[in-house]
Amino acid sequence: MAKLLKTAIQAIREKGIANIVKELKEGEFVRCLPDGNLLQTKIHNIGGRVVGVDKFGNKYYENLDTQFGRHRWVEYGDKRRYNASQVPAEWHGWLHYITDHTGDELLMLKPQRYGVEHKQNFSGEGDEYIYHSKGHALNPGQRDWTRYQAWQPTKT
Amino acid sequence: MGFGVLALRASRTSSAINRCFSVSRIFANPSNRHSRSIASTPELRNAEAAAEAPQTQEIHPPRTPLAGARVHFPKPEDAIEVFVDGFPVTIPKGMTVLQACEVAGVDIPRFCYHSRLSIAGNCRMCLVEVEKSPKPVASCAMPALPGMKIKTDTPVAKKAREGVMEFLLMNHPLDCPICDQGGECDLQDQSMAFGSDRGRFTDVKRSVVDKNLGPLVKTVMTRCIQCTRCVRFATEVAGVQDLGMLGRGSGEEIGTYVEKLMTSELSGNVIDICPVGALTSKPFAFKARNWELKATETIDVTDAVGSNIRIDSRGLEVMRIIPRLNEDINEEWISDKTRFCYDGLKRQRLNDPMIRGPDGRFKSVSWRDALAIVAEVALQVKPEEIVGVAGRLSDAESMIALKDFLNRMGSNNVWCEGNGVRPNADLRSGYLLNSSISGLEKADVFLLVGTQPRIEAPMVNARIHKTVRANHAKVGYIGPPTDFNYNCKNLGTGPQTLLEIAEGRHPFCSALLAAKNPAIIVGAGLFERKDKDSILSVIDSIAKLGNVVRPDWNGLNFLLLHAAQAASLDLGLVPESDNSIESAKFLYLMGADDVELDELPSDAFVVYQGHHGDRSVYRANVILPASAFSEKEGTYENTEGCSQQTLPAVPTVGDARDDWKIIRALSEVAGVCLPYDNLAGIRSRISVVAPNLLRVDEREPALIHTDLKPDCQQKMSTEPFSSAVDNFYMTDSITRASKIMAQCSASLLSKK
Numbered sequence: 001m002a003k004l005l006k007t008a009i010q011a012i013r014e015k016g017i018a019n020i021v022k023e024l025k026e027g028e029f030v031r032c033l034p035d036g037n038l039l040q041t042k043i044h045n046i047g048g049r050v051v052g053v054d055k056f057g058n059k060y061y062e063n064l065d066t067q068f069g070r071h072r073w074v075e076y077g078d079k080r081r082y083n084a085s086q087v088p089a090e091w092h093g094w095l096h097y098i099t100d101h102t103g104d105e106l107l108m109l110k111p112q113r114y115g116v117e118h119k120q121n122f123s124g125e126g127d128e129y130i131y132h133s134k135g136h137a138l139n140p141g142q143r144d145w146t147r148y149q150a151w152q153p154t155k156t
Numbered sequence: 157m158g159f160g161v162l163a164l165r166a167s168r169t170s171s172a173i174n175r176c177f178s179v180s181r182i183f184a185n186p187s188n189r190h191s192r193s194i195a196s197t198p199e200l201r202n203a204e205a206a207a208e209a210p211q212t213q214e215i216h217p218p219r220t221p222l223a224g225a226r227v228h229f230p231k232p233e234d235a236i237e238v239f240v241d242g243f244p245v246t247i248p249k250g251m252t253v254l255q256a257c258e259v260a261g262v263d264i265p266r267f268c269y270h271s272r273l274s275i276a277g278n279c280r281m282c283l284v285e286v287e288k289s290p291k292p293v294a295s296c297a298m299p300a301l302p303g304m305k306i307k308t309d310t311p312v313a314k315k316a317r318e319g320v321m322e323f324l325l326m327n328h329p330l331d332c333p334i335c336d337q338g339g340e341c342d343l344q345d346q347s348m349a350f351g352s353d354r355g356r357f358t359d360v361k362r363s364v365v366d367k368n369l370g371p372l373v374k375t376v377m378t379r380c381i382q383c384t385r386c387v388r389f390a391t392e393v394a395g396v397q398d399l400g401m402l403g404r405g406s407g408e409e410i411g412t413y414v415e416k417l418m419t420s421e422l423s424g425n426v427i428d429i430c431p432v433g434a435l436t437s438k439p440f441a442f443k444a445r446n447w448e449l450k451a452t453e454t455i456d457v458t459d460a461v462g463s464n465i466r467i468d469s470r471g472l473e474v475m476r477i478i479p480r481l482n483e484d485i486n487e488e489w490i491s492d493k494t495r496f497c498y499d500g501l502k503r504q505r506l507n508d509p510m511i512r513g514p515d516g517r518f519k520s521v522s523w524r525d526a527l528a529i530v531a532e533v534a535l536q537v538k539p540e541e542i543v544g545v546a547g548r549l550s551d552a553e554s555m556i557a558l559k560d561f562l563n564r565m566g567s568n569n570v571w572c573e574g575n576g577v578r579p580n581a582d583l584r585s586g587y588l589l590n591s592s593i594s595g596l597e598k599a600d601v602f603l604l605v606g607t608q609p610r611i612e613a614p615m616v617n618a619r620i621h622k623t624v625r626a627n628h629a630k631v632g633y634i635g636p637p638t639d640f641n642y643n644c645k646n647l648g649t650g651p652q653t654l655l656e657i658a659e660g661r662h663p664f665c666s667a668l669l670a671a672k673n674p675a676i677i678v679g680a681g682l683f684e685r686k687d688k689d690s691i692l693s694v695i696d697s698i699a700k701l702g703n704v705v706r707p708d709w710n711g712l713n714f715l716l717l718h719a720a721q722a723a724s725l726d727l728g729l730v731p732e733s734d735n736s737i738e739s740a741k742f743l744y745l746m747g748a749d750d751v752e753l754d755e756l757p758s759d760a761f762v763v764y765q766g767h768h769g770d771r772s773v774y775r776a777n778v779i780l781p782a783s784a785f786s787e788k789e790g791t792y793e794n795t796e797g798c799s800q801q802t803l804p805a806v807p808t809v810g811d812a813r814d815d816w817k818i819i820r821a822l823s824e825v826a827g828v829c830l831p832y833d834n835l836a837g838i839r840s841r842i843s844v845v846a847p848n849l850l851r852v853d854e855r856e857p858a859l860i861h862t863d864l865k866p867d868c869q870q871k872m873s874t875e876p877f878s879s880a881v882d883n884f885y886m887t888d889s890i891t892r893a894s895k896i897m898a899q900c901s902a903s904l905l906s907k908k
Contacts, residue, residue: 147502148501151769153518
């Protein structure tokens with residue numbers, strides 16, 4: 001505890017009180033009060049090294065001093081509604097210890113021609129986010145099977 | 157170059173020379189390994205030896221003639237006997253070897269031979285062996301002689317076919333996978349049946365520039381095998397000299413001599429007769445494969461001829477229309493309008509009942525609401541203010557339902573458009589093509605009065621053309637200037653000429669009087685004229701003068717314009733009053749798009765029941781969607797009095813219903829329920845009114861009542877006859893909605 005306080009005082013001395021308040025606000029530390037998960041991540045962040053930030057604002061941390069298997073983690077960009085599906089494909093491998101290449105390195109290898117944009121899983125978030133298969137009536141991209149062109153009465 | 161290769165070449169050339177001079181020598185020399193034999197069957201490698209070898213005489217079981225081929229003996233004493241594969245067959249003199257084989261039940265492969273065209277004999281595919289003949293003979297061009305011994309499955313004949321097939325395939329591209337003819341290609345089928353399994357051709361194939369024949373026929377001229385069927389069809393059946401053969405040898409190509417489109421109303425038939433994929437349908441290109449299609453044998457309704465057609469559909473869509481054989485009506489041709497109108501069935505369709513709101517806009521409603529409103533208005537107006545008009549494409553079932561419904565509402569103002577005022581529905585001979593379409597071939601003088609058969613009924617015109625070609629029949633024509641594809645004398649433009657002929661003052665009278673079977677063809681466009689009774693009485697007197705109507709020959713013909721006309725007159729759809737439109741308060745249009753609605757009172761309530769948003773919908777208050785001819789079962793009577801039935805090929809679009817069902821439902825809502833619930837019921841009702849309509853595919857000739865007609869006191873005007881059809885390609889709601897027909901009228905009619 002004493003060490004924590006000492007680090008805090010040192011940080012205030014280095015950055016100034018205004019910057020610290022700004023940082024606290026940007027990091028949404030207030031959200032930590034009702035959200036224990038976030039608080040734990042924030043505490044875990046101390047001493048961690050930011051390896052990269054993806055386009056959704058997720059920050060990827062690494063701290064080789066901690067227990068092996070807990071040394072890589074993510075702080076989600078969206079502090080209110082976050083889940084594991086928000087991690088894009090290029091960072092998934094790094095985060096899950098599949099590869100040591102970070103997402104930024106992998107993005108450089110990604111061909112531009114194909115690959116859809118990563119989309120988080122919106123299941124249970126309303127009609128427009130529920131997945132409908134290709135032939136489903138509610139799929140907006142479904143084929144038009146009408147084989148005739150109807151007369152349009154508005155032309156009169 | 158190594159010595160071995162040189163030796164190889166030398167032996168190749170020597171073997172080629174061998175092949176030229178003495179075929180048997182190479183075959184006898186098994187050590188000559190470089191001459192790769194084309195024959196896939198080992199016994200063919202030594203054809204002569206096999207032929208010489210004593211053959212075990214096989215006893216063939218009697219085979220049935222091909223495709224129901226029947227032999228007609230005009231003179232029994234001219235019958236001759238020939239032997240096909242050892243089996244005796246009796247045929248009349250003058251038949252070709254190929255026809256004799258057909259009668260014997262042996263199918264000879266052929267490309268250039270077509271039974272309805274002249275004989276060319278240039279494809280050589282039909283080679284057969286004839287005993288005591290030094291070479292195989294082309295059976296399509298060889299007349300059969302008495303006692304001829306024809307052999308069709310000997311090694312010599314088989315080898316000849318294989319050789320011909322190899323030459324044909326030499327310059328034929330291997331593009332069957334991208335060819336529209338694939339699957340129904342004669343060359344494909346026959347190369348499987350009679351061809352070899354390999355070819356020796358290693359050079360570059362020739363290629364030919366594609367020709368532009370207009371918006372209907374797509375050409376891939378590299379695929380052409382120069383059978384000249386299309387050239388012969390164009391000159392002999394279509395009667396246009398557009399196509400021809402250019403160049404000779406390997407530079408031979410089919411084409412229009414100068415860059416021009418094929419201006420014939422029968423041009424689509426070259427697609428059917430082309431044995432390969434050189435001429436294919438442009439609108440159908442790359443749309444479907446023929447084995448995916450479901451065929452429905454039905455009837456065409458775009459003109460009054462009632463050509464027999466086959467609608468090929470895939471799923472919900474009509475993919476193409478092709479002709480069906482009917483010797484009495486359309487032989488095996490159909491007009492371009494019939495063949496290519498099908499894309500009109502997919503455009504401008506009415507698919508929901510609609511009601512015009514107070515703001516003048518149409519709103520889709522349910523059937524219940526639409527019928528309730530129509531019935532409410534129909535019950536409010538006076539019975540004599542109710543008027544019904546049946547359209548050009550109506551079937552007999554819906555017309556009798558409309559008439560019954562209106563009669564039960566208390567009105568008898570119902571007619572079919574195109575029949576004119578006060579139509580003659582009493583004497584069937586007064587509105588039918590009495591000598592029948594095939595009977596026109598017996599005529600030797602034609603007098604066309606106010607009709608342009610080339611655009612009104614191309615199939616009838618094809619018959620006249622055939623007759624003119626066959627027995628040099630004379631054709632006289634009275635009417636507005638038009639073009640004919642046979643020799644035709646334009647006698648005049650109006651009733652004045654008609655009077656001159658009736659009084660015997662015209663030079664054409666001598667031809668008419670000298671004729672054995674004179675035929676007068678009167679156009680149905682005259683029915684619309686005010687003075688039609690007097691014109692028809694003049695025509696009657698001409699008929700009497702020329703002895704046109706006899707017990708054995710009725711040459712006084714009326715050529716109708718629309719599919720519904722004959723049946724409507726048979727069913728008695730005759731209006732009670734002449735000017736019912738002017739006083740109508742409730743007008744029921746059953747697909748009628750060509751009625752003059754200018755004189756209709758502005759407060760009249762118009763119900764349009766039909767399948768296309770065409771002319772009349774813009775005046776309608778309520779729209780009831782109905783099914784088109786490709787979607788319903790209906791009876792149509794053609795212009796010669798032959799009743800035929802359509803069959804549904806595809807399901808109806810949207811919420812549309814059959815015509816007679818709509819009227820039946822409406823009658824129930826209006827409280828005057830019609831007593832039939834199904835087609836059998838409505839047909840039993842028809843059998844009371846016009847039983848001939850139910851004798852399907854049978855022509856019911858009209859009885860001759862020349863003296864029954866009342867004398868006419870009407871004054872004849874001198875106004876010349878006008879043409880009944882302005883645009884051949886667009887005559888009804890389906891063809892007017894068709895894009896292909898619009899292209900045709902833009903590119904083909906403007907050229908004239």
